[in-house]
Amino acid sequence: MSQTIKSQQQPPLELQAGRECPAVNSNDGHKSRVAVIGSGNWGTVAAKLIASNTLKLPSFHDEVRMWVFEETLPTGEKLTDVINKTNENVKYLPGIKLGKNIVADPDLENAVKDANMLVFVTPHQFMEGICKRLVGKIKEGAEAISLIKGMEVKTEGPCMISSLISNQLMINCCVLMGANIANDIAVEKLSEATIGYREKGEIAEKWAQLFSTPYFMVSAVEDVEGVELCGTLKNVVAIAAGLVDGLEMGNNTKAAIMRIGLREMKTFSKLLFPSVKDSTFFESCGVGDLITTCLGGRNRKVSEAFARNGGRRSFDDLEAEMLQGQKLQGVSTARDIYGVLRHRGWLELFPLFSTVHEISTCRLPPSAIVKYNLQKPVLT
Template identity: 30%
Template sequence: MPNKVAVLVAGSWGTALASVLADNDLDVTMWSRNEQLVHEINSMHRNEHYLPGIKLSQNIVATTNMQEAVNEAEAVVIVAPSAAMREVAHQLKSYWHKDMLVVHATKGFELETLKRMSTVISEELQCSEGQIVVLSGPSHAEEVVKRCPTTVVVASQDEEYAIKAQNLFMNSYFRVYTNRDLIGVELAGALKNIIALGAGMSDGLGFGDNAKAALITRGIAEISRIGVELGANPLTFAGLAGIGDLVVTATSQHSRNWRAGSLIGQGQELSQVLKSMGMVVEGIRTTKAAYRISEKYGVQMPITYQLYQVLFNGCEPKRAVEALMGRDPKTEMEMMTLETWEQWHS
């Protein structure tokens, strides 16, 4: 077990994971470019902007110097927004070494390249993607820092790395499972934010529980369809990273994506919503990326398509829902082809 872990950066989820690590008797150094936030963490043991009212462990310190954060750390946890991931990983390369465990907990794509976060990190660190671990699952930062029971999954193509991450994070309130399906876990974590936006939009329109249940259910079908096309194990989408994370993100007011969708459903403009949120809403960028991915691979993603029209082409939310309801009749069992299913069970 390592003695020191670095966490990059000090947002709500990064701070929550730092708290878990501190509870495991590890020395945690958080890195942030925000000098005021670093001072607040070091002097007051708080991060009021992201997690108001929470007292942080004295095992957590912060710095604006990445070298200081990473120096002598045996593991680094990257929780940078997807838009900043390549830059952060590029900077980390100067201090990272091959024996350092790298875990990321960011749910999104690089918009310019449509690449997953583990791919971006491995490219910048010039290491195998198999050395990267992704942490995902149903986990609101606001609940984790209060030590509410939470269960997540860590995935790596190399089981040894996944087990190391499992041992790093697991404790009495933070249960961690391992998974070998890195692609599926990453895709599930990113794509569920789109469905959460749609669920919030449905609630903002006042459409009730029936509509939201349909969105969640058909959403997991949509996620599975593109996931299988990209090489994921379909069973992953029935687990913590899939249904688990989708349900918690699409039904809770803790969720930024749900809140953003709700405000859009109530008639607010996207720019106004993003300004009022004051935090990154990954589902917005992910909708654009997933729309491009669906076109690239020729996979139908009707919910994503309609959300893209609302967010970027000025379509009214109510009209988007009507378009979804008015689609041609389908069979429910269309998540994957028989050929694909047989491939996974051969």
């Protein structure tokens, strides 16, 4: 289901730094208000995309609130103040001007209080705390979408981030994943994304409308878990691809790792959620995201450095040095998946996933990524 956006252009609001939401006038009663919870690299680009559309779409308020986890910059200024003053997220998306209708807000509750469309886009490890803070604080009837790649693992089993949001906040939650390296979308290079929704209806279309631009092509499938697991699991395969790059094994080996990784992604997803559809793996969220993440992407890059150092420097060290505050997802996801595999007695079925974890925790050397029995057949 590809969406086209309406073209009616509305005059932009001249929003001033940090000011309160404009008073809602009687004609605005039915308009949707959007808040973006998160302002890292992808969070900021997502806000930029959305804000370009809220200006054009009459069914949305122009203003997009973006919650910022407040930081003090080396200059002594607050990141929020700088974003509102310069229309630029100088820390996580330097050099890119954001729409003036984006208002950065360091107060989480204030950022969401008037919104009925909530876009969650923070590193997954912070989501449980964020949801706890938002219980009872969001507008009745609000809808959510998660752009977050990762999962929470609890003693009772894995919990997808969309389920965490739905269960804690008692709201419906769609997901949006895809071959989306944020810096490329920031400069408006063509890319695709997939929305996963639970039930056919207006909301999936509304989300597609909010995100679609001529350079960001959005389709939608009825498979929340499939889309979200693709986005989550490919980061583990990207760690394996980075190891192969660091070992200078070449493209045949990398293709093998990607193919085996995709097979494990599909098998794991279907074992956890039998409703997951095969066709989802052929969408942008599946094979598209896997390819881009294994060719570019921060997980691949840091993992390559790990292998080049012969595993002597930890992923934590390299993350801090190479990513300047951005977060690596693949290593923690590999650890979480390993916990699920061990708990369920599935370790032998997933040699690539388990080897990535054993390498990242230094129980195996980087070279083990091509020495383990990766050919062992897994269930399909």
